[in-house]
Amino acid sequence: MSARAREVLERVSTVAGYATYIELIRPLIAHKQIIRTGMTREVDRVSAALDEALAGRACALVSSGDPGIYAMAGLVLELCRARRLRLRRPGAPPDPEALRLEIVPGIPALAAGAALLGAPLTHDFAAVSLSDLLTPWEVIAERLEAAARADFVIVLYNPRSRRRRDQLPRAREIVLRHRPPETPVGVVTAAMREDQQVHLTTLGALDPERVGMQTTVFIGSRSSLVYQDFIITPRGYAGKYGDAFAVEAPGGAGE
Numbered sequence: 001m002s003a004r005a006r007e008v009l010e011r012v013s014t015v016a017g018y019a020t021y022i023e024l025i026r027p028l029i030a031h032k033q034i035i036r037t038g039m040t041r042e043v044d045r046v047s048a049a050l051d052e053a054l055a056g057r058a059c060a061l062v063s064s065g066d067p068g069i070y071a072m073a074g075l076v077l078e079l080c081r082a083r084r085l086r087l088r089r090p091g092a093p094p095d096p097e098a099l100r101l102e103i104v105p106g107i108p109a110l111a112a113g114a115a116l117l118g119a120p121l122t123h124d125f126a127a128v129s130l131s132d133l134l135t136p137w138e139v140i141a142e143r144l145e146a147a148a149r150a151d152f153v154i155v156l157y158n159p160r161s162r163r164r165r166d167q168l169p170r171a172r173e174i175v176l177r178h179r180p181p182e183t184p185v186g187v188v189t190a191a192m193r194e195d196q197q198v199h200l201t202t203l204g205a206l207d208p209e210r211v212g213m214q215t216t217v218f219i220g221s222r223s224s225l226v227y228q229d230f231i232i233t234p235r236g237y238a239g240k241y242g243d244a245f246a247v248e249a250p251g252g253a254g255e
Helices: 003-011 020-025 042-054 073-082 109-117 137-149 167-176
Strands: 015-017 033-037 057-063 125-130 154-159 184-189 197-202 215-219 225-227 231-234
Touching: 015 020, 015 042, 020 154, 042 057, 042 073, 042 167, 109 154, 109 184, 109 215, 109 225, 125 137, 137 154, 137 167, 154 167
Parallel strands: 015 033, 015 057, 125 154
Antiparallel strands: 154 215, 184 197, 184 215, 225 231
C-alpha cells in the first residue's frame, strides 16, 4: 500500500469496499463508518460511496492492487457519468459545484508478482483477464490468440475460481499453439501478503490446481528464460552490448 493510500484512509470518515478487502485493512480503519458488500455487488458499493461523498462526507472506496487495473476506478467514473456529476481533479481550481475525485495509484498484482518472480515483464507484455462474468469467452480467446501469436509475455488475471475451472486449461491450449511447452511460467498467489506463494513451472506442466482467485499467472515469451529461481525476459541489451553478456565458465571465486 502506498503512503498516499494510507494518508487518505486516515483522513476520510467512511470506507467502502468488498468484504475481504475491508478485513485486510481493518487495523487501519478503526472507528470509521464502513460500507461493505460481497462479491458481484460492485455497483451497489460504488453507488453507496458516491452517495456518501455527495452528502459531504469524505469517502474512500478501496480495492486490491491498482484501482485502475481490473478494479473500481472505471466503474466509479462510469457511474459519475451516468449521474451527470461534475468532477474535479486534485490540484484543480476550486469549484463548489464539483465533486472532488482522487484516484490513488496502487501496486497492481502484475507488478508485485513480477517483482517476486524476477524480471518477466522487462519487455512488451499483455494482461488478459480470464473472467467471463463481464466479457464473453469468445472475446477473451481472441485476445489470448493475438497476444500469443505476437509473442507478448502474457499476464493472466482471474485465472480460476470455484465456478470457473475451465478457462485456464483452455487459455493454456491457445498459447501452446504459439509457444513451446518448455516456456517458463510463474504462478504467484497473494503477492506481498502473509500467505503468498511463488511457483515456477513451464507452460506444458502448468497445473490449474495450483491456481485460485488470488493467483496471477505469468507466461513467458519465446525469449523468456529461467536463471536459478528467477524468470528473465531480456530486452535486447545482449544483442547491442554482446561482450558484457558472455556467460562465464563454472568455477572461480565463490565456488
